Amino acid sequence: MKYYVLFGPPGAGKGTQAGAMVERYKLCHISTGELLRSEIAAGTELGAKAKALIDAGNLVPDEVVEGMIEAKFNSVKNVEGFLLDGFPRTLAQADALKDMLSRRGESVTACISLMIPDALVHERIANRAKLEGRADDARDEVVSNRVKTYHEKTEPLIAYYKAAGLYREIDGVGTIEEVRNRIFEAMEK
Ligand code: ATP
Ligand code: MG
Secondary structure, eight states, X not given: OEEEEEEOSTTSSHHHHHHHHHHHHTEEEXXXXXXXXXXXXXXXXXXXXXXXXXXXXXXXXXXXXXHHHHHHHHHOOSOSEEEXXXXXXXXXXXXXXXXXXXXXXXXXXXXXXXXXXXXXXXXXXXXXXXXXXXXXXXXXHHHHHHHHHIIIIITHHHHHHHHTTOEEEEEOOSOHHHXXXXXXXXXXX
16 A cells, blocks of 8 residues: 655645545545544534634644544545555654555555645645635634644644655646646656
C-alpha cells in the first residue's frame, strides 16, 4: 500500500490536486478538513467542538484527527493506497501516523509538498471565500491566524520528512494543470 502525505499551507491547492492524484493512482482521499466539515454539517458533538476552533483558524486537538484517520484506515478496502490531505499538521500527528502505519507493517511513501508564498495564500483564500462560503475563509484575520499556525506548528514537518528522505517539494504557483503535471512527475520518481 502507498501512503502519500499531501502537504502545504492553507489554500495551496491540496484539495484541488487531490482529485487527479487519487484517480491516477487508485488512492483513497482522506481530507481531515473535509471530514471535520461533515461532522459540523451533521451537527455532531465532535463537530460542535471543532467548529469554534476551525472558525478561529486554530487546529483541532491531535487525538481528534488521529482517530478519524485510523477509522478510515480500518474501514476503507479495495484501494492501492491513501492520500492524506491536511494530515499530519503537527509533529505529534506525524509521530502518531508513523506508529499507526508501523503497527500495520506500513510506512509513509512520500510527502508531496505544494509550496506557495503567504501573499498568494491570502489571495487564493479571498477568492475561494466568494465561491465556497467557508466560515474560516471569510475573515482575513482568521486567514492570518491559519498562516501563523501553519508556520508555527506545521512547517516543522518539512524538516521531519526531509530527515526521513521522504520530502518532495513542488512549486504550487501556476495553473492547476501545470501544478498537476509537476506532482505527477514527482510521484513517478
Ligand atoms: P487547503 O485549502 O489546502 O485544502 P486549508 O488549510 O484551507 O487547506 P483544511 O485542510 O480543509 O483547509 O482545514 C480546515 C481546518 O480544519 C484547519 O484550519 C483546522 O482548524 C482543521 N484541521 C484540518 N486538519 C487538521 C489537522 N490535521 N489537525 C488539526 N486541525 C485540522
Ligand atoms: Mg482542503
